[in-house]
Structures are given as structure tokens and as C-alpha cells.
Amino acid sequence: MSKTALWAIIILVIIIVGVAAFYGGMMYAGGGAQPTAPAKPAKWTPPSTIKAAWIYVGPVGDFGWSYMHDVGRKVVASLFKDWLTTTYVESVSEDALPQTIDNLISQGYNVIFTTSFEFMDKTIEKGKEYPNVMFFHCSGYKRWDNVGTYFADLYQIYYLNGLIAGALTKTGHIGYVAAYTIPEVVRHINAFAIGAKEMGEMLGKDIKVYVLEIGSWFNPDAARSAAETLWRDYDVDVLAYTEDSTAILELGEEKTTGFFNGTYDHPLYVFSHYSPGWIYGKHAVVSGQIVHWEVIYEDILAKIKAGIYTPYNLKNVDYWYLLNTGAVEFGAWIFDNGTVMHINPEIIPKLKNITVTDKLTGEKVSAYDLIMRRYQIMKEAPLLTPLQLTAETHKYENIPTITYDGHKAQIAPAFDPFTGPLSGYKKEDPNKKVTIESGKRLGHDDLWGMDWFVDWVQYLGKGG
Amino acid sequence: MEFPVSMVIVRRVKPLPYWIVPLLALLIGVAVAIIILYGMSGGKTTPADVLYAIRDGFLQPHLLAMSFAFLSIVGVGLVVSFKGALFNIGGEGQIYFGAMLAVWAAMFAPFSASLINGGPLGVAALKTLMIVLSALAGAFWAFIASLPRAYLQLDEVPVTLMMNYIAYYIVDILVRGPWHERKYGYLRTETLPEKLWLKTISGTTFSIEVYILLIIVFVAAYFFLKYTTPGLYLRVLGNNPNLLRSSGINIKLIIMIALTISGLIIGLVGAGYIAGRTHNLSYPVEEKTANYGYTGILVAWLSMLELIAVPIAAYIIAALYNAGINMQIAGAGGAATVFVFIGSILVTYTALITISEYKIKIIVKRRGG
Known part of the structure; x- marks a missing residue:
């Protein structure tokens, strides 16, 4: 038997053993790591010191999106300096997000703001992994017990x-x-x-x-x-x-x-x-x-400090703030x-x-x-703002007025640009027409x- | 007119031991980084800040586990081709071409749904298929690049580099077009079904599946280079191609085999990256990429093309990235700190490698002499 053939056989054996081990490992990993639901404590006590971290997709020096989030961070850091410490990590790619979050949490940060749409799925994943940490994701639509969402719209x-x-x-x-x-x-x-x-x-x-x-x-x-x-x-x-x-x-x-x-x-x-x-x-x-992100950051952090937001009740927290x-x-x-x-x-x-x-x-x-x-x-x-805080109440946001006893109360502004008649075409397929009938006002969804x-x-x- | 000073560069007869250069590069590079960061921050970032961040960066193996494994696999794949002086710069393309087929198998193939719903065996089969297809796709992508090198003697560096962009754009077309999620119309694929994710131990990025792949790759590459005939020819190709040519060995075949195996190994990372890290493809991939294909080149160089040193180099690079994050959290610098680290080490390394192989003599000519 030639030497080459011998080595070929050895390599083949290694591969076969490897594949077998691979399946073995998969069974082991699949059976072992089932996420367990967090046990709800009887009473939640807000941490005496809140350590909040912001994760930005771009450089804070961009003078746009990340810069303005960081302005918001600085405002709340100064305002609440008695009980709030903050930090940030900039230019984080979606891929580096999980490691960045692990890193922050291992250093004791207990409130994490992730400020890019593409961070959505991984924020949820990490939220499930760290059920006692509060996460807030900017611009997304997925939430969890300890992951809320927020957005200021232009x-x-x-x-x-x-x-x-x-x-x-x-x-x-x-x-x-x-x-x-x-x-x-x-x-x-x-x-x-x-x-x-x-x-x-x-x-x-x-x-x-x-x-x-x-x-x-x-x-x-x-x-x-x-x-x-x-x-x-x-x-x-x-x-x-x-x-x-x-x-x-x-x-x-x-x-x-x-x-x-x-x-x-x-x-x-x-x-x-x-x-x-x-x-x-x-x-x-x-x-x-x-944009003034500090309006939202101030609200969120004040409510965490007051014990209103906890890692168990953020599922419907969804800020959609307008003018x-x-x-x-x-x-x-x-x-x-x-x-x-x-x-x-x-x-x-x-x-x-x-x-x-x-x-x-x-x-x-x-x-x-x-x-x-x-x-x-x-x-x-004024009657619109409370509706803009929760996922449950967005559906009322496009109601301009309600009547009671023959009186009118103004809910949404009397004017909204997205009111029919409007006609357009689908971005994907310009031949598909879209028509919004006269008087219809588009809603959140x-x-x-x-x-x-x-x-x-x-x-x-x-x-x- | 003649300059009175001239420089002579002589190749050293006895180069320094191979491990000295990377080690010195690290130490001097970190020292340079400390000085740069101190200056950049106007004295606010002290050497102690940097050293603590680096220490923490190295002492968090549970956070580094996955990027370390990916960088090691890419490093091994690159060493296979670099040994033969074939500079495969196309790791990114091989990874993304692999990732593309992995995503196709997981979500868009005719058999995807039935395998996912086919119990643990179906899921295991689909996972394996993703990995195999990903590797084959990487191999195919590198094989294409090897053809002009073998038959037209075209330099493989620009060819493999350009192939990266072709792969990026093919994936972009799919993610913008037929593959993008329909619910909100964002330009990304749906998330990979959770059953297909690589399982990591909670709180860490350690995945047993990735490590099994790493071990297989490492052992197979070791045997290929050390004990097989093509492996031997490949090493000769790196040192003395004329010897091969004169002994009538088919160099074209060696080139094609080397690049294809290199792509096969690197392609594995495509499936790993999708199943372990991103769980989706997101447009435009050329901006979203983690650049393992390029960072792997640094790993391969730091290892001095010694297979056994690849994991060490990969750990160092992964830890330095982690140290950069630590520095930001500590408020000791922005995202650029990572590049200061990596850049300082790379520049020092390049300088040192020259000094280790060549003697530089400055000769001052005496007038009228």
C-alpha cells in the first residue's frame, strides 16, 4: 500500500469521526440549552444606580443620527447625574452587536439602548438571554418582556x-x-x-x-x-x-x-x-x-428610576413621538x-x-x-401624546376628533399630510396602483x- | 551629481527566528498605540487605561470564542494558499458566496421547509447541507480565480480581490430582489429559522459545532500540507517554482488545487457566520460584512505561515478588537481605537519583517576618497 493512499485513508477517517462528533455535539447542544422563562420576582426594586449604555451604528461625529442620540445621552447624563452613569460604543456593526452587549452587561450596565434598525433581531435575542436587563431599541417593531421600542418621527x-x-x-x-x-x-x-x-x-x-x-x-x-x-x-x-x-x-x-x-x-x-x-x-x-432624543430618554429613564418600567413589562412600550x-x-x-x-x-x-x-x-x-x-x-x-407611548394605543392615533354629548374633543391634529385622496404606485412594481380614498387618514401601521x-x-x- | 549618502539593502544570511518578529511587533505596536491614544485624547487616555483594556480584552475568552474560531478557520485557509506564494485576497468573496448558498439551502430551496419540519434528523441534515454547500461554494469561487492564474499567469491578487466584489453584488441583487422580507419591505432576508442557529452556551459565544469544524479543518490542513504530494509540491512552489517546472510537475494543477482548497476551508465560515452570527443577510453586504476575509490575512501574516501559530494570531487579533470595545465602554476613546491598535501592530510588523530578512546599511561616501 502506498504512503499516499495510507494518508488518504487517515484523513477520511478523521473526517468521518469529525462528522460523527459533529452530530453528537449538535444533539448535545440542542438538548441542553433550552432557554428557560425568567422567574418573575414578587417585587421589583429599581437599581439604586442605573448604568445605561448607548450603542450607535455610526460615529458620534457624524453630525446626524448618532450625534443627536449622543446629545440626548449627554442631556440625561447631566440631568440625572445623582443616580445615572452612562457610556456609549460607536460604529458598531450588526455583527459586532452581540459581543458589545455581552461586554457591557459583564461590566454591570443594566439599561441598553440600541439605536439602529438593523440591531432589532439581535437586541431581542440578547433580551431573551439577559432577562434582568432592560433594552430599548430605536426604530424597530419587535418587542419582548424586557425590550421596549421608541422612535421620533420626522x-x-x-x-x-x-x-x-x-x-x-x-x-x-x-x-x-x-x-x-x-x-x-x-x-x-x-x-x-x-x-x-x-x-x-x-x-x-x-x-x-x-x-x-x-x-x-x-x-x-x-x-x-x-x-x-x-x-x-x-x-x-x-x-x-x-x-x-x-x-x-x-x-x-x-x-x-x-x-x-x-x-x-x-x-x-x-x-x-x-x-x-x-x-x-x-x-x-x-x-x-x-430631533431631540432626550425627550424620550428622559421619559424612559425617569420611569425606570420610579419603578414604572421593569424588565417584565416592556412588551407594549413603544414610543412613536411626533411634532x-x-x-x-x-x-x-x-x-x-x-x-x-x-x-x-x-x-x-x-x-x-x-x-x-x-x-x-x-x-x-x-x-x-x-x-x-x-x-x-x-x-x-395634547390628547395625542399618551397614545404615542404604547403599542396598544397606536390605533387611535389617526382619529382626529371624538364626540361626546354633542361636544367635540380633538385627539390627533386637525390636519395630517397623509389624508386621502392620494394615489401612488408600489415601489416594487410600479404597475401596481395604490389609491387612498378621499378623507381617509392613514394610521400607524x-x-x-x-x-x-x-x-x-x-x-x-x-x-x- | 552624486548623493554623498547611499543605502544598501542586503539579505540576511541567517534570518531571525520566525517567532521574534510577530512578538516584537505586538509589543512595539501596543507601545506605539499607547502613545498615539495618549496624544489623540490630549492626555486623557493614560497608558494604564489602554493596558487594562487590553488585559480585559484578552481575559474574556467567552466573548471572543466565535470570532476567534472564524478568524482561525480563515487563517488556516489562507495559510494553505500563502504557503505556495498564492495570495488569496478573496476570502470575503468565498465567505459570502458560501453564505449565499447556506441561506438558499436554509430558506429558499425546495427541500428547506420539509427538512426543518422533519424532526431533529431533518434539522441536522439541513445544517450539515448548509455547511457542505457553503464550503463547496467557497471552493468554486476560489477555483474560478485560480484559472486565470494557472493558464494566463495573471496575478491572483487583483483577481481574487475583484471576485470579492462580484460575490458581494450577487448577494446584494438577491437580498434587494427575490430574497428580501415582505412584511415591512426592508432590504434584508427573513431571519434564519431558530432551529438552524448554531447553539452557543448562554452568556458566551462558544459553539461546539464551530469548534468541531475548526478542529477538522486544522487537522486536515496539517495533513494536507505535511503528508500529501500536492501539499509538498505546494510548499516547493512557494520557495522555488523553477524546481517544480524543471522536474515536469503540472504547476497549473497545483495552483488550482491550492486555491480551491483554500476557498473550501474559508467557505465554511460563510455558513458559520450566517448560522452563528447574523442569522440573515442584509443589504448592502459590502458595508455590513465583518471583514473576516480581510482580517484573516492579518492573522495569516502574524502566524508567519506556521499553521500551529494561526490560532495564537487569531486569538490576539480577536482580543485586540475586544480591547477596543472595552476602551470605548471605559470612555477612553472612540471606535477608531481598534484601528489604532491593529494599524500600529501591522505597521510595526511590516517594518520588522523587512529588518529581520534584510540588513540595511547606510554608507557615507567620503569626498575625494
């Missing part, structure tokens, strides 16, 4: 931004640079388009919204080049976006100042995203969306004294000179007044699963 702000865009555009071509076209972003694109169309139509403009997707939450180069493409090839002169850098604001400033001094034939007005971005383009940044809660704000800048610059002062006179009809009242008002009226309507809805664009949105695909 769609009303995008609608208000859209109104401004419709008033400012000369070409009628409006742009949107999307990170991904997941339901959240599709909802924002549609709200922006609905606002632009509402304003544009009254001014006799033919509004089209062009969408380019860049496939990344943080990619300044791709965002900039996508915006440049829309500006150059599609005559877009007003643009909104979802991306976590300031690249588009800087591009907007370059194009808009170039337009003012005659270099370019059209400007590029932009809306800052997530954090106050006016300083990145004092002429081009018209308005924008601002009425203060967790999101319409504007491009926050001054040192705390006042918000809703609209760039250079733009306000232009908006005041445009006269339109408020379709809710039939009055003739300036475009500026219309925008601020809508803002006020959506901002003040419709908005969270939104997979269609309104008709005047044109999805150009991936670019940048």
Missing part, C-alpha cells in the same frame, strides 16, 4: 419642508437623496412630496420629485455626488435628504451662492437633516428637521437662548410675498402664514409599512 416636518420647497422651486423639479428606501424613508419622501405638491399646485407649478438612493446612512461622497447629479441633470433647485453628514448642505451653499453671483443658472436650496445645520449653508439651508411631543422640531438652527429658527430669515420675505389659499379654511394667506399655521396645528395635540410612492415621485434608482 414625517410632519418633511411635509412642512415640502411646503417651503413647493414655494421656492422655479423649475418645479425637487430632489431627494435617500440613504435607503426603507418604509421610514419612503414615508418621509412622500410627506415631502405631498407638501411640495400642495404648495406648488396653488402656484401653478408642475411638481416632480426625483429620488436617488445611495445605499448608505453615512457616505458624504455618495450623498454629494447624488445631489450634484440631481441638480445638474434634473434641474433640481430644492432638495431634501436622509444621510448623516453635512456634505449636501455644503454643496447647496456652493450652488446657491454661485447662482446669486451669476455662475450657475439655478440654485440648490437644501433642508438640514437631524441636527441643526444652518451654519453649514447660511444662504442655502432653508429649514430642516431637528406634538417636542421630540422633533421644524427648523434649521437652535439659537443659544433656545429659540428655534424655523425658516432661514433670508427666505422668510420671499414666502411672505406669495399669496395662497388655505384649503382648510378657504382664507387667502401668505405662504409663510400657511406653513406656520400647519406647524401650529400639528404641534398642539399604514405609515410603518409604507411601500409605495405618490404618483409625482420618480424613483431614479441607486446612484451617487
Whole structure:
């Protein structure tokens, strides 16, 4: 028998033994590690010191999503410094999440915030593994006994931004640079388009919204080049976006100042995203969306300290905070004294000179007044806030009024952009039409699963 | 005009013992990292912070268990090809092509549902099938890259590298298109059925299945390199290809076998990564990847291509990543700290490897001499 054949046999034997051991191991592992339900303690005592950790998908220096979460963390860390210690881990990929959570828990952290949609499944897995730790996942829809969810949504702000865009555009071509076209972003694109169309139509403009997707939450180069493409090839002169850098604001400033001094034939007005971005383009940044995650973090941590939230009752905790809660704000800048610059002062006179009809009242008002009226309507809805805290009560959120004894009580704001008639097409299959009948107001679930664009949105695909 | 100073590089007759370079690289690299982090933080991150984080990073084997195993498997796979001076940079593509077939078998194949519901034996069969398909897919992906190397003498480095992107984009197309979950329309597959997950011991990332795979791979690679004829030819190919050519041995075949086996081993990680770590594929994979295919290259180099040193190198790299997380939790630096560690060690290593194999002499010429 040759030596080679001998070795071949040995290797074969090793493989066979290995495979057998593999099955053996699988039986062992499958039989042994059944998760057991946590025994509920008779009485839950909140920890005297709460150690809360935030896990971010991007760098905190992104000046967008992760940056604003970290601002929220710093606010609550200072406010509750008597009993709260905090830390954060940044630029964590989905893959590294489990190890990061294990690491945090082994160092005694007992409240964990995971702030990216893609962390959803693994947050639930870890929640089951550590039943005595409280988890809060941002932007997801899966919960567990000790895993709650929260989100501050910008769609009303995008609608208000859209109104401004419709008033400012000369070409009628409006742009949107999307990170991904997941339901959240599709909802924002549609709200922006609905606002632009509402304003544009009254001014006799033919509004089209062009969408380019860049496939990344943080990619300044791709965002900039996508915006440049829309500006150059599609005559877009007003643009909104979802991306976590300031690249588009800087591009907007370059194009808009170039337009003012005659270099370019059209400007590029932009809306800052997530954090106050006016300083990145004092002429081009018209308005924008601002988020105050601290509104939610303060509520969650105060309730943990008070013993209201425990690791056994988070299953229905689901914050979906809109303009009425203060967790999101319409504007491009926050001054040192705390006042918000809703609209760039250079733009306000232009908006005041445009006269339109408020379709809710039939009055003739300036475009500026219309925008601020809508803002006020959506901002003040005191009976809405308690409904926005739990998964059980979201279904009431699109009820505008109830009547009792012949009186009316306002629940949801008197106006919502996602009210029929609306018509659109499925993102997956443009031949499939979607129609929302007149007067119907979309609810939480419709908005969270939104997979269609309104008709005047044109999805150009991936670019940048 | 002539420069008065010139540099002469001479190959050392007796290179330093192989373990000295990685060890020195680690020590000097960590020292360099300490200095950089101290400067970057304006003195806030003390050497003690860094050393404590590194100590904790190394002393948490229960957290490192899975990444250590994956890095070891990739490292072994790469050593097999690197031994023959075949630089397979395509680990990422081989992993993702494997992961793709594993996901297909688990969720989209005609037999998936019946096997999952077919009791423990069906589940075991499906798990095994995922692993086998994943390995074969990795082998296939590396085999394709080996053809231009064998027949056209095209450098395998760019070819395998480009194959990574082809694999990424094929997976992207599937995840964006036919495979994405329908309920909310997010661009990711549904989660792998829980029965197919690799079981880990609670509170750790240790999975007996992954370790059995690691042991099989390690032993098989050892025997392949040491005791088989192609293994012997492969080692000769790395040192003296002309000798092989002149003795009439089919070099093309050796190249193809080496890269294919390398891909076969690395491909295993695809199924492991899906069943043990991510439980889904998520678009765009080129951004979501854990980069085991690339980090494995570092492991292979640090091991000095000694199979026995691969697990040591893998443990060191996994522990340093863990130390980076520890440093962030301690508030001693951002995500960049991990790259400072890895980067310092890599740069030191590259410098040292040159010094260990070559003598650098600076000669000052005397005027009028």
C-alpha cells in the first residue's frame, strides 16, 4: 500500500469521526440549552444606580443620527447625574452587536439602548438571554418582556419642508437623496412630496420629485455626488435628504451662492437633516428637521428610576413621538437662548410675498402664514401624546376628533399630510396602483409599512 | 551629481527566528498605540487605561470564542494558499458566496421547509447541507480565480480581490430582489429559522459545532500540507517554482488545487457566520460584512505561515478588537481605537519583517576618497 493512499485513508477517517462528533455535539447542544422563562420576582426594586449604555451604528461625529442620540445621552447624563452613569460604543456593526452587549452587561450596565434598525433581531435575542436587563431599541417593531421600542418621527416636518420647497422651486423639479428606501424613508419622501405638491399646485407649478438612493446612512461622497447629479441633470433647485453628514448642505451653499453671483443658472436650496445645520449653508439651508432624543430618554429613564418600567413589562412600550411631543422640531438652527429658527430669515420675505389659499379654511394667506399655521396645528395635540407611548394605543392615533354629548374633543391634529385622496404606485412594481380614498387618514401601521410612492415621485434608482 | 549618502539593502544570511518578529511587533505596536491614544485624547487616555483594556480584552475568552474560531478557520485557509506564494485576497468573496448558498439551502430551496419540519434528523441534515454547500461554494469561487492564474499567469491578487466584489453584488441583487422580507419591505432576508442557529452556551459565544469544524479543518490542513504530494509540491512552489517546472510537475494543477482548497476551508465560515452570527443577510453586504476575509490575512501574516501559530494570531487579533470595545465602554476613546491598535501592530510588523530578512546599511561616501 502506498504512503499516499495510507494518508488518504487517515484523513477520511478523521473526517468521518469529525462528522460523527459533529452530530453528537449538535444533539448535545440542542438538548441542553433550552432557554428557560425568567422567574418573575414578587417585587421589583429599581437599581439604586442605573448604568445605561448607548450603542450607535455610526460615529458620534457624524453630525446626524448618532450625534443627536449622543446629545440626548449627554442631556440625561447631566440631568440625572445623582443616580445615572452612562457610556456609549460607536460604529458598531450588526455583527459586532452581540459581543458589545455581552461586554457591557459583564461590566454591570443594566439599561441598553440600541439605536439602529438593523440591531432589532439581535437586541431581542440578547433580551431573551439577559432577562434582568432592560433594552430599548430605536426604530424597530419587535418587542419582548424586557425590550421596549421608541422612535421620533420626522414625517410632519418633511411635509412642512415640502411646503417651503413647493414655494421656492422655479423649475418645479425637487430632489431627494435617500440613504435607503426603507418604509421610514419612503414615508418621509412622500410627506415631502405631498407638501411640495400642495404648495406648488396653488402656484401653478408642475411638481416632480426625483429620488436617488445611495445605499448608505453615512457616505458624504455618495450623498454629494447624488445631489450634484440631481441638480445638474434634473434641474433640481430644492432638495431634501436622509444621510448623516453635512456634505449636501455644503454643496447647496456652493450652488446657491454661485447662482446669486451669476455662475450657475439655478440654485440648490437644501433642508438640514437631524441636527441643526444652518451654519453649514447660511444662504442655502432653508429649514430642516431637528430631533431631540432626550425627550424620550428622559421619559424612559425617569420611569425606570420610579419603578414604572421593569424588565417584565416592556412588551407594549413603544414610543412613536411626533411634532406634538417636542421630540422633533421644524427648523434649521437652535439659537443659544433656545429659540428655534424655523425658516432661514433670508427666505422668510420671499414666502411672505406669495399669496395662497388655505384649503382648510378657504382664507387667502401668505405662504409663510400657511406653513406656520400647519406647524401650529400639528404641534398642539395634547390628547395625542399618551397614545404615542404604547403599542396598544397606536390605533387611535389617526382619529382626529371624538364626540361626546354633542361636544367635540380633538385627539390627533386637525390636519395630517397623509389624508386621502392620494394615489401612488408600489415601489416594487410600479404597475401596481395604490389609491387612498378621499378623507381617509392613514394610521400607524399604514405609515410603518409604507411601500409605495405618490404618483409625482420618480424613483431614479441607486446612484451617487 | 552624486548623493554623498547611499543605502544598501542586503539579505540576511541567517534570518531571525520566525517567532521574534510577530512578538516584537505586538509589543512595539501596543507601545506605539499607547502613545498615539495618549496624544489623540490630549492626555486623557493614560497608558494604564489602554493596558487594562487590553488585559480585559484578552481575559474574556467567552466573548471572543466565535470570532476567534472564524478568524482561525480563515487563517488556516489562507495559510494553505500563502504557503505556495498564492495570495488569496478573496476570502470575503468565498465567505459570502458560501453564505449565499447556506441561506438558499436554509430558506429558499425546495427541500428547506420539509427538512426543518422533519424532526431533529431533518434539522441536522439541513445544517450539515448548509455547511457542505457553503464550503463547496467557497471552493468554486476560489477555483474560478485560480484559472486565470494557472493558464494566463495573471496575478491572483487583483483577481481574487475583484471576485470579492462580484460575490458581494450577487448577494446584494438577491437580498434587494427575490430574497428580501415582505412584511415591512426592508432590504434584508427573513431571519434564519431558530432551529438552524448554531447553539452557543448562554452568556458566551462558544459553539461546539464551530469548534468541531475548526478542529477538522486544522487537522486536515496539517495533513494536507505535511503528508500529501500536492501539499509538498505546494510548499516547493512557494520557495522555488523553477524546481517544480524543471522536474515536469503540472504547476497549473497545483495552483488550482491550492486555491480551491483554500476557498473550501474559508467557505465554511460563510455558513458559520450566517448560522452563528447574523442569522440573515442584509443589504448592502459590502458595508455590513465583518471583514473576516480581510482580517484573516492579518492573522495569516502574524502566524508567519506556521499553521500551529494561526490560532495564537487569531486569538490576539480577536482580543485586540475586544480591547477596543472595552476602551470605548471605559470612555477612553472612540471606535477608531481598534484601528489604532491593529494599524500600529501591522505597521510595526511590516517594518520588522523587512529588518529581520534584510540588513540595511547606510554608507557615507567620503569626498575625494
